[in-house]
Amino acid sequence: MTAAIDIRGQAARIHDDAEAIAVAHVLAAEFAAGAAERDRERRLPHAELDRYSASGLLAITVPKAFGGAGVSAGTLAEVTAIISAADGSIGQIPQNHFFVIEAIRLTATEDQKRHWFERVLQGDRFGNALSESGTKNAHEYGTVLKPDAQGDLVLNGRKFYSTGALFAHWIAALAKDANDRLVFAFLKPDAQGVTLIDDWSGFGQRTTGSGTTIFENVAVDPQNVIPFQDAFDSATSMGPLGQILHAAIDIGIGRAALSETIHFVTRHSRPWFDSGKETAAEDPYTIAQIGDLTIRQHAAEALLARAGRYVDQATINPNEETVAEASVAVAEAKAFGTEAALNAANKLHELAGTRSTLAAHNLDRHWRNVRVHTLHDPARWKYAAIGNYYLNGIKPPRHGAI
Structure with a gap:
């Protein structure tokens, strides 16, 4: 695994929808130049994702009240389409990053919002650990976040289709809590007990890094947990x-x-x-x-x-x-x-x-x-x-x- 570069504090700030579209076109021209070669060689776009973060585009949905651009959904969709036209894999990688930002907006406490939105504005990326293979359907989950014998929260489970996890500063793991409620737990990719396996072998979207993530008794700070299921109840x-x-x-x-x-x-x-x-x-x-x-x-x-x-x-x-x-x-x-x-x-x-x-x-x-x-x-x-x-x-x- 290649660790994500720590660019916190160096990310640009985008102020409005028009600027977001303009920056997306600039990045798209850069990403398109090597897209065919990256796909052919299955070369993961670590440098390109760091460029994406540094541009400020990955923070455009942070609400204005928290210092972000708070762009419209249409602008977010067009930015995604522009980048996807340049490189479909790079276009997909931040999809769950923005999904996580929306979950934070909807379900996190005010203190959590201030904390996580500032991390995003400084350049942090979320990778996902949502889906699991081997379950009856895509909405069944075996990953659990529960207290251990000492009362500390620990995460256990196995995920697949973990798009973005290989490039992430934070993994957003979807798990069932002690009450069988779905929550997001945020943890570092290099935390003890986390294993990232680059085993995505799909014939398309080759460079999304959408492989396996394993959690074995991973300690989770309660402040890094938000009630994901509330967003759908x-x-x-x-x-x-x-x-x-x-x-x-x-x-x-x-x-x-x-x-x-x-x-x-x-x-x-x-x-x-x-x-x-x-x-x-x-x-x-x-x-x-x-x-x-x-x-x-x-x-x-x-x-x-x-x-x-x-x-x-x-x-x-x-x-x-x-x-x-x-x-x-x-x-x-x-x-x-x-x-x-x-x-x-x-x-x-x-x-x-x-x-x-x-x-x-x-x-x-x-x-x-x-x-x-x-x-x-x-x-x-x-x-x-x-x-x-x-x-x-x-x-x-x-x-x-x-």
Whole structure:
């Protein structure tokens, strides 16, 4: 494991939404330059994540009352899409960092908020230890945080899909407490009893480091525990906020796939001989397909921006109706964005031609990345939730996967 660089006190401060978008574009240009090579070699982006932290972008959701920019959900989603278009793995890594920040905002004490928000503003990153493999479903947890014989809190369990943990200053571990309530426990990656294993072998999102985390009698300070389950027991923006980030990652990768298609067709592809055209870009069938892909990409981006406005309303005025509306709006962006991104990544090779499959270009990473990431939760359940809401007035369940 390579330890995260301690940059506390050196992180820039971003002040508003416009600055966040501008900084994201600067970072995206930097990250895009080595994205294909990092994916090909499976070289983890430690330096890039430190750059991300130092830029101040990882603190943009800290509320203004605590010194942050408090950007809108739409801005957060667009920043995520911009970075994901440059490098899908780097776009995904901070997803749970922002999820944890939202949990702190919603459930932590005032003292905890002041402490953790200041750490984030100074450049600290959260990695996740939420999901577990081998349980009946993704919402069953065997990790426990309970007092030992001396009454001290200790954490025990095994996690997988620990995206961000390898790059983190703090791991946010989801566990059941003595009352079987889900809590977040914050601990250092190098704490005694913590083992991080870089065993992520997915064919996409190769450099997210989403491997195994093991906790063996890890001592946890009670001040470093917040009541995660409280964020879902009542109507809050927690679920929609988490899901809009997932949608943004997919839509960002789709944006990259379409851009790569246009670039390759106009610069490298040859026209099909039956077309009678001088260039591949003049092929009428290719032109029509690019038009279709562009419309779908723009529609996905519009749905993402629309969903952001609903999440903002649920944040400002959380209740059963606003949270349900936000969840459904995000589900629309997620479902359509999944299909649009997969289609764009697949059509890249169909339209660009055989040469686009050469390993030197590594363009298949876009399809691999979006295919793997969209498996986070199935689009088919999104369509059902949306239909049930509009047809039968049934609100979607409150959790991070809808």
